[in-house]
Structure formats: structure tokens, C-alpha cells
Amino acid sequence: MMRAITAFEIDVQNIDTVFKLSQDRDAESYRNIIEKLNEQGEDGRALAAEMQQRASRLFPDG
Secondary structure: OHHHOOOOOOOOOOOOOOOOOOOOOOHHHHHHHHHHHHOOHHHHHHHHHHHHHHHHHHOOOO
8 A cells, every 4th residue: 555655745826714703603692602702802802803793794684
């Protein structure tokens, strides 16, 4: 099996990022996540702010 192992290199051309931020949650769970993140220091508050901005698009009725 050792002969079947092949080394290779990949040149990275670009990197894309994706924000999940709990979009598969219902509105109440999403609000609870934002609340808990706001309690977790600067990084948590930054994520909570981003989630809050997205909330109106994810939950237009609420």
C-alpha cells in the first residue's frame, strides 16, 4: 500500500469565509444566543452585534 501513497502540492489562490452564526435556529433561540454572547466579553459582543444585524433578514416578521 505504500506505493499507492502520493505526495502533492496545492497553490492556494484565494480563501473564502462563511459565517454560519446559527441561522438554522428559530427566532427565540437566535435571540438567546445573542444575549449569551453579549455576556462573554469583547469577542462575544462583536459576534452578537453581527448576529443582531443579520436578525432582521433571517426573521423579517420579528
